[in-house]
Amino acid sequence: MTGRSVRLRTTWIWIFLVPTVVLYGVYTIYPIIASYWYSLVEWNGFDADQKFVGLSNYREVFADPLFWNSFKVTLFFMLLVVPARVLLTLLLAMVLNSPKLPLIGLLRSAFFIPVVTTTAIIGVVMRFILDPASGPVSTALTKLGFGGVDFLGDQHLALPTAAVLYVWKFFGVTMIYWLAALQTIPYELYEAARIDGAGTGQLFRHITLPMLKPFLIIITVLTVEETFHNFDLMYTLTGGGPYFHTEIIEIYIYRWAFAASIPQLGHASAAAVIFGLLVAVVGALQLWGVYAGRRLRGDQR
Amino acid sequence: MTAQVVVRTDRQRRLLHRLPWWIAALFLVGIAVLWIFPFLWMLSASLKDNMEMFAGGLKLWPSKFVWDNYARAWNDAHFGRYLINTVVTTVITVVIVTIRCATAGYVLARYRFRGSKVFLGVLIATLFVPTGYTIIPVVKISMQLHLIDSLGGMILALSGGAYVSAILLYYGYFRQIPRELEEAAVVDGAGFVRIFFSVMLPLAMPVTATVAVLTFITTWNAFFLPLVFTFSRPDLRTVSVGMQAFVGETATDWSGMAAAGVISIVPVVVLFIFLQRYFVEGISGAVKS
Structure with missing residues (x-):
């Protein structure tokens, strides 16, 4: 290859990268860095002047019990929803992947439908469906003789209820991941194993599971990542209540940055930076898990 | 004669083989209906008047369609x-x-x-x-x-x-x-x-x-x-x-x-x-x- 054509190629490579460099740079990379600066100033967002205050925003955030509360709520929520989303969807995907099952297309669509609907709207509608006074669920429970339950107003029930709704809402995404993973396993493999006399349990243990292992890691990583994006459902469903029991960190940040009468962007940014670090640590732990797992498997061989 | 008998048992066996799958499918359809119930309910609520909506509970069919x-x-x-x-x-x-x-x-x-x-x-x-x-x-x-x-x-x-x-x-x-x-x-x-x-x-x-x-x-x-x-x-x-x-x-x-x-x-x-x-x-x- 001549020097000119190499230069030309390099030019085209960068032209292909420009849209991502610009958009991703302005709306993701820059904000990640700028958050650190904003977390060191006192600033209400309207005035031009930003007063440098050092680490005092962090001291305030660390001293705020409500911040630690939102930290705990976020992690607890993750622990509630991730296993349910990853494992239950695998079960359903395996059932919906069997070619002998009738009505398969219809069933897949039905289980996927909540995903395409707007999360914020689901939150609002669910608030009414679960309304303790006049919602249909409460009416049904009363008719069965249980008495109304205030799912979203009760301090102990609100978070689990939100978790169930979250799993329901995003079930289809993970199901599609799994279906795509299952479809990479050639059906002939099962047929051949069956001819050799393998039972359903053996098929699962010796074909499905080993073939799915790499996908399990990827799907878990994606699912954990998605649970940190839960502002929409939580905000419309509970707004963080009752008494901050469902206030995830994103709502905490929103409250300080946009919902307060005098916005405190410095305080909110400090919380955001800590949130970003939390997400990064969890992500790094997972990637480390991937590597450790791979090495372990390598050692066994 | 014998051939016909063989065919029939074959078909019966195949039907019998398919039966569990149909039962599973019907079971899943039941779950699927529950799964999309919130949407069915929203659709029905959008056609009721406010009074009926509060009183109606789980009933899906509106008594009067309110467009x-x-x-x-x-x-x-x-x-x-x-x-x-x-x-x-x-x-x-x-x-x-x-x-x-x-x-x-x-x-x-x-x-x-x-x-x-x-x-x-x-x-x-x-x-x-x-x-x-x-x-x-x-x-x-x-x-x-x-x-x-x-x-x-x-x-x-x-x-x-x-x-x-x-x-x-x-x-x-x-x-x-x-x-x-x-x-x-x-x-x-x-x-x-x-x-x-x-x-x-x-x-x-x-x-x-x-x-x-x-x-x-x-x-x-x-x-x-x-x-x-x-x-x-x-x-x-x-x-x-x-x-x-x-x-x-x-x-x-x-x-x-x-x-x-x-x-x-x-x-x-x-x-x-x-x-x-x-x-x-x-x-x-x-x-x-």
């Missing part, structure tokens, strides 16, 4: 306008994201150049960045660029968000395409751009379908960014923000709210049913080839 709910949602609650805003925002964002992720994923997968490793590393490092973390600087820089309070600014912010997984999808796909294909195209005299647009991109159709569908869903569902981008411009709200505002403004009109919900959700559900066939075909096509 006026839709007129109220469309005109008085401005859902006609919100719907247009949402469609415009979503369509443009999907186009931008698909193009930028395809081109970026392609060059990262096929070429080694100065900075390619760093580029990929930065992308993977930011795979987990949530909106709550970036929202404040995004709003601030949009204000500085005079892009806040506009659909254009909102579209740019949405397109610049974390679509790392889309880039990685393209990356993984383009990586496993054999070199010979590219070399053959070069021999035929195709340049960089031609190879991408007439060889590689058509091959990646299944990935494009997946990325487009997932981006469509993400953008249509977007709430955090549209919420803060339309604080002072209610006329630019998307349906998700409009719904939240509706509840705040007219807390008593629940059937109007249900109608607004149906208006917001039906287009995307219809489109999904239409696209899903293509989506599944695309994935199975990728597996076959």
Whole structure:
């Protein structure tokens, strides 16, 4: 290859990268860095002047019990929803992947439908469906003789209820991941194993599971990542209540940055930076898990 | 005679063999109906008057169909306008994201150049960045660029968000395409751009379908960014923000709210049913080839 054509190629490579460099740079990379600066100033967002205050925003955030509360709520929520989303969807995907099952297309669509609907709207509608006074669920429970339950107003029930709704809402995404993973396993493999006399349990243990292992890691990583994006459902469903029991960190940040009468962007940014670090640590732990797992498997061989 | 008997037992055996599958399917249909019950309920609530809605409980069939709910949602609650805003925002964002992720994923997968490793590393490092973390600087820089309070600014912010997984999808796909294909195209005299647009991109159709569908869903569902981008411009709200505002403004009109919900959700559900066939075909096509 001549020097000119190499230069030309390099030019085209960068032209292909420009849209991502610009958009991703302005709306993701820059904000990640700028958050650190904003977390060191006192600033209400309207005035031009930003007063440098050092680490005092962090001291305030660390001293705020409500911040630690939102930290705990976020992690607890993750622990509630991730296993349910990853494992239950695998079960359903395996059932919906069997070619002998009738009505398969219809069933897949039905289980996927909540995903395409707007999360914020689901939150609002669910608030009414679960309304303790006049919602249909409460009416049904009363008719069965249980008495109304205030799912979203009760301090102990609100978070689990939100978790169930979250799993329901995003079930289809993970199901599609799994279906795509299952479809990479050639059906002939099962047929051949069956001819050799393998039972359903053996098929699962010796074909499905080993073939799915790499996908399990990827799907878990994606699912954990998605649970940190839960502002929409939580905000419309509970707004963080009752008494901050469902206030995830994103709502905490929103409250300080946009919902307060005098916005405190410095305080909110400090919380955001800590949130970003939390997400990064969890992500790094997972990637480390991937590597450790791979090495372990390598050692066994 | 004996042959007929054999045939019949054969068919019976096959029916018997199929029976558990039909029972399983019926069981799953039952679960599926429960699964989509909230939508059925919303649909029915959007056709009841407010009195019946409060008294009716779980009954799905309205005693009297009230179409006026839709007129109220469309005109008085401005859902006609919100719907247009949402469609415009979503369509443009999907186009931008698909193009930028395809081109970026392609060059990262096929070429080694100065900075390619760093580029990929930065992308993977930011795979987990949530909106709550970036929202404040995004709003601030949009204000500085005079892009806040506009659909254009909102579209740019949405397109610049974390679509790392889309880039990685393209990356993984383009990586496993054999070199010979590219070399053959070069021999035929195709340049960089031609190879991408007439060889590689058509091959990646299944990935494009997946990325487009997932981006469509993400953008249509977007709430955090549209919420803060339309604080002072209610006329630019998307349906998700409009719904939240509706509840705040007219807390008593629940059937109007249900109608607004149906208006917001039906287009995307219809489109999904239409696209899903293509989506599944695309994935199975990728597996076959």
